[in-house]
Amino acid sequence: xxxxxxxxxxxxxxxxxxxxxxxxxxxxxxxxxxxxxxxxxxxxxxxxxxxxxxxxxxxxxxxxxxxxxxxxxxxxxxxxxxxxxxxxxxxxxxxxxxxxxxxxxxxxxxxxxxxxxxxxxxxxxxx
Numbered sequence: 001x002x003x004x005x006x007x008x009x010x011x012x013x014x015x016x017x018x019x020x021x022x023x024x025x026x027x028x029x030x031x032x033x034x035x036x037x038x039x040x041x042x043x044x045x046x047x048x049x050x051x052x053x054x055x056x057x058x059x060x061x062x063x064x065x066x067x068x069x070x071x072x073x074x075x076x077x078x079x080x081x082x083x084x085x086x087x088x089x090x091x092x093x094x095x096x097x098x099x100x101x102x103x104x105x106x107x108x109x110x111x112x113x114x115x116x117x118x119x120x121x122x123x124x125x126x127x
Contacts, residue, residue, distance in 0.1 A: 005088040006041060010080035014047065017082035024084075037121070038086050046081035058083065 011017045021043055028039050046059035093110065096102060
């Protein structure tokens with residue numbers, strides 16, 4: 001079975017974490033065709049008291065540093081008790097601009113796409 005790459009968004013603030021999860025759930029529930037925001041795959045809350053195994057593992061392995069992985073030790077991840085796992089795109093805007101060297105007209109198209117996405121999110125009341 002092929003494993004799909006992911007990105008992990010680490011958050012410090014519980015209110016921001018809960019708001020983002022709530023907004024993504026609303027988008028998923030009310031408009032599955034919303035193309036500007038990816039659905040999340042998993043979320044972790046090291047402070048949750050419901051006893052979810054995944055939260056306990058996250059707290060133990062990442063937040064409290066009981067992990068052998070260098071990346072966990074390199075960063076102060078104990079400062080980030082919340083995490084959201086998202087599917088990784090095949091590339092991001094930074095990689096496109098750096099490696100593909102798009103033309104000025106293509107850059108304008110990308111900028112327009114970003115503006116359309118932001119406008120749509122604002123009109124929907126999500127930001």
